[in-house]
Amino acid sequence: MTPAIEIKQVHKRFGTLHTLCGVDLEINAGEFFALLGPNGAGKTTLINIIAGLALASSGSVRIMGHDVVTGYREARRMLGVVPQELVFDPFFTVRETLVFQSGYFGMKKNNGWIDEIIHHLDLADKADTNMRLLSGGMKRRVLVAQALVHKPQVIVLDEPTAGVDVELRKALWRFITQLNRNGHTIVLTTHYLEEAETLCNRVAMLKNGSIVVLDSVRNLISNISGHRIRLRLTTDTLPTALQLLTISHDQGYHVLAIEGYSQLENVMTALHAAQIQILDMQILQPDLEEVFVKLMHGTENLESASV
Numbered sequence: 001m002t003p004a005i006e007i008k009q010v011h012k013r014f015g016t017l018h019t020l021c022g023v024d025l026e027i028n029a030g031e032f033f034a035l036l037g038p039n040g041a042g043k044t045t046l047i048n049i050i051a052g053l054a055l056a057s058s059g060s061v062r063i064m065g066h067d068v069v070t071g072y073r074e075a076r077r078m079l080g081v082v083p084q085e086l087v088f089d090p091f092f093t094v095r096e097t098l099v100f101q102s103g104y105f106g107m108k109k110n111n112g113w114i115d116e117i118i119h120h121l122d123l124a125d126k127a128d129t130n131m132r133l134l135s136g137g138m139k140r141r142v143l144v145a146q147a148l149v150h151k152p153q154v155i156v157l158d159e160p161t162a163g164v165d166v167e168l169r170k171a172l173w174r175f176i177t178q179l180n181r182n183g184h185t186i187v188l189t190t191h192y193l194e195e196a197e198t199l200c201n202r203v204a205m206l207k208n209g210s211i212v213v214l215d216s217v218r219n220l221i222s223n224i225s226g227h228r229i230r231l232r233l234t235t236d237t238l239p240t241a242l243q244l245l246t247i248s249h250d251q252g253y254h255v256l257a258i259e260g261y262s263q264l265e266n267v268m269t270a271l272h273a274a275q276i277q278i279l280d281m282q283i284l285q286p287d288l289e290e291v292f293v294k295l296m297h298g299t300e301n302l303e304s305a306s307v
């Protein structure tokens, strides 16, 4: 089956800065995929190349089999991109913006779908409002609507929920999940890792312009070793042996990393010997955020997850 997105050996240089260092990635049709990485890892640069907004220094990208350079029009028709930056034309209303965007893709009778998008993104009240009068969150909704107006097979969202309220987040994810169920491929970048964990099947993590991890969310979480425990104690000072296990202090809790339940017994013994009592204790399940922190700070080697 033709991959939704096929990225081969993509490099991008800005002068002496090597922003993308030979990225290879295939995203299958129908996936809900997360592209994660710290600030400056190269996510937006890669998305701009996928969208045909920037040229790779070398390498190739295909969308549903169409090369983004030599088959730009076909590739672009397959793709809807929600950019990170709020770019809009201040002279149009919301509806005019969407009608205009439809025209760009040669879709003349698109009002039914435009109404549906407006409804799902809760823009009905603002449909006839001029773009420049909208709040930031409302403008972001229109950006999402604009990306969906030509019913693209592949939808790429670059931090769509950055700085938006809970209501839009929920509405947006409901709508995007429904589109994914209907067969659309979704690629998402986000710094909200719980969003990626809940929504996505597979994850790639970019670090300094290279993909360091490519695996399913489930594998990444199950391959992580150890647990974290949160302890509220009768004292703030831990015995020395336990200080070595401390990851952080969080709202009056000590957070410790333990290898397994046998080490939990050692923690109890050390606290008992120091006559420190436990006021509250929680064992935290590993999550995608923990995987991300460990991998990005290089303290964990997830053999099966590394590419």
Ligand SMILES: Nc1ncnc2c1ncn2[C@@H]1O[C@H](COP(=O)(O)OP(=O)(O)OP(=O)(O)O)[C@@H](O)[C@H]1O
Binding pocket: 014, 017, 019, 037, 038, 039, 040, 041, 042, 043, 044, 045, 046
């Ligand atoms: N037009 C440009 N000219 C020069 N350098 C650029 C340009 N665009 C991006 N960069 C640099 O490329 C690197 C990657 O930037 P990019 O925006 O792709 O990262 P990102 O992973 O999307 O980060 P964030 O999470 O902050 O959005 C950064 O060091 C950035 O400064």
